[in-house]
Amino acid sequence: MCGDLRALNNYTKADRYPIPRIPHALDKLVKAKYITKMDCIKGFHQNGVKPKSMKLLRLICHMGIYEYTRMPFGIKNAQAHFQRMMETMFQEEILEGWMVVYIDDIIIYSDTWEDHVQYIYRVLSKFTTINLKISLKKCDFGQQELLDLGDKVSGVSLAIDQNKVAAVLQKPVPRNIKEMQSFLGFASYYRNQIKTLPT
Template sequence: MVGDFRALNTYAITDRYPMPRIHETLTQLSQANFITAMDSLNGFLQNVFTDNAKKLLRIIVHCGIFEYLRIPFGIKNAPSHYKRMMNTIFPEELSERWLIIYIDKIMIFSETWDSDLSRLERFLQNIVQVNMKISLKKCFLAYSELKGLGHFESAQEPEKL
């Protein structure tokens, strides 16, 4: 079932929740010897919302009225809502500045192998606790360099692709 939310989006108040700045992210990653990257599996679809919001997202068709149980694609404020949810799940990790979340892209970076493993373990404990899913196809563990965010992420100077 697909909904067209363009009309709803015109009335929605824009939620300007901040996203990480790419330059700062690349600077942080350039100091790492190990980078672990992964994607949230259907990130927005793991996000629930209020009963009031469900009513606004109803789809009426000839065979009935349907409500989304998760945030569908096409909602104007979905990225901000998702980022806020992720920041709520990982406040300590983000403030310690070894975890970066950019939409559904998650990056853990470390100077040593041991710290990479302990940070990954801590991250995984959090996602298990909140029943979050990660795309196994898009998991890259403890690489010295990765391609992502339109850039080449490594311990060397970041290079635009």
């Protein structure tokens, strides 16, 4: 169930906790020989809501009035809160330089298989301790190449996902401002990987 939280979001003070820039996060993986991606299953819903906040998160529908007991999607500071929580829990692993956290995605990278297995074990042990669940369907363990966050990452290079390129090439030439903004957003996001694009 999804509620319309726009009115609440208008009165919510923004949490300015930084979300990592995707290209910066993925740059760390380029020289790794082994990469694992883990995804927290329904990440936001794994966070409880304080009782005083529940009354602000009420939903009214034809079946009655309901309160969220878990953090809903669409709330203004959900991403910042989740990023802070994950970086706090995995601070040691991030500082050791073998892990990247992007909201509910965790990426582990290493040069040796032995280290990689040890890192995966440490992360899974911590997940068990804090009762955070992952989606096995969305996990990729011990890969040498990984498609993540719209990019293809390997120990050799960082490349644009060819499905994204094909989608852009199939679109007609932009005919209005909105279509041009969409194209420029794509081009700007991948500017470091498009050699002929001025920066």
